[in-house]
Amino acid sequence: MSVWSFAGKRVVIAGCATGMGEATARELVRLGAELHGFDIRPSAVEMASFHPIDLSSPDSIATAVASLGGEIDALFNCAGLPQTFPAEAVMKVNFIGLRHWTEQWLPRIRKGGSVSSITSTAGFAWSQHLPEIMELLATPDFASAEAWVAAHPDLVGDGYGFSKEVATVWTMMMGARTIKQGVRINCICPGPTQTPMMNDFEEVAGATMIDVFTLPIERRSTPAEQAYPLIFLGSDAASYINGHALNVDGGFVGAVATGQIDVAAEVGKVLASN
Numbered sequence: 001m002s003v004w005s006f007a008g009k010r011v012v013i014a015g016c017a018t019g020m021g022e023a024t025a026r027e028l029v030r031l032g033a034e035l036h037g038f039d040i041r042p043s044a045v046e047m048a049s050f051h052p053i054d055l056s057s058p059d060s061i062a063t064a065v066a067s068l069g070g071e072i073d074a075l076f077n078c079a080g081l082p083q084t085f086p087a088e089a090v091m092k093v094n095f096i097g098l099r100h101w102t103e104q105w106l107p108r109i110r111k112g113g114s115v116s117s118i119t120s121t122a123g124f125a126w127s128q129h130l131p132e133i134m135e136l137l138a139t140p141d142f143a144s145a146e147a148w149v150a151a152h153p154d155l156v157g158d159g160y161g162f163s164k165e166v167a168t169v170w171t172m173m174m175g176a177r178t179i180k181q182g183v184r185i186n187c188i189c190p191g192p193t194q195t196p197m198m199n200d201f202e203e204v205a206g207a208t209m210i211d212v213f214t215l216p217i218e219r220r221s222t223p224a225e226q227a228y229p230l231i232f233l234g235s236d237a238a239s240y241i242n243g244h245a246l247n248v249d250g251g252f253v254g255a256v257a258t259g260q261i262d263v264a265a266e267v268g269k270v271l272a273s274n
């Protein structure tokens, strides 16, 4: 059996209606997975089953998880909301619901299995808020995380960047825990990607501001270019990769870290030209 294949594997994906999740679902089916999809909207991808879910609601998560019995080999988390939605909704879908949903599946993921999520390069400054993020990660459940978010409006801001910082750090932290049951957990941090969500980002920031985050590659990613590395992380080919946040950003974060891109200066140039 090829380490790249998903033949014979039972796989669950959340967020399979559009964008990167849809591209991931199509490729997983092509690779032979028995794929079970979950989303707030229907998906055009032909899968073994489809189940509605609203990741911002613990009741909906409970109903959805109960609607598919048995064990699974891999979980892919591709759902998300942009900052055109209220900050509490963004925090719920992008982190609080993601965590709660994943925790429901963990006891049912077989040894040798994996969890692979999409966070974002929008969370690349997570180290600046690590003490606060660890405080949020210490909340035991959905309700207490919601209360923590409500009590920290300045830090949470519009919810997008902070939710991605938290989801990235949570993935890194969870690696040391899930591996004790033989399950790896990782995430990709995509740069700007041409999906339906891009319309929302352009509405908030403007296309020229988004171009700053496509330096140095000078183009946006396609959804498939994010699906392939995400699927790799969830495959047996990545069996020693755990607790890792993989930048899939055309070189942006590396160029910032090595002083080749000055984000503040680039943002300043865009603001001055507006």
Ligand SMILES: NC(=O)c1ccc[n+]([C@@H]2O[C@H](COP(=O)([O-])OP(=O)(O)OC[C@H]3O[C@@H](n4cnc5c(N)ncnc54)[C@H](O)[C@@H]3O)[C@@H](O)[C@H]2O)c1
Pocket: 014, 015, 016, 017, 018, 019, 020, 021, 038, 039, 040, 041, 053, 054, 055, 056, 078, 079, 080, 081, 082, 093, 118, 119, 120, 121, 122, 189, 190, 191, 192, 193, 194, 195, 196, 197, 198
């Ligand atoms: N597009 C980008 O430039 C970009 C960059 C970095 C990270 N991301 C992240 O990538 C992930 C995928 O986004 P995308 O760009 O493919 O956008 P998208 O809007 O096409 O996909 C989001 C998916 O999440 C689903 N969803 C939304 N709310 C939900 C809810 N309450 N419950 C269940 N499902 C819900 C949608 O129906 C859709 O299938 C998101 O987490 C997003 O934040 C996007």
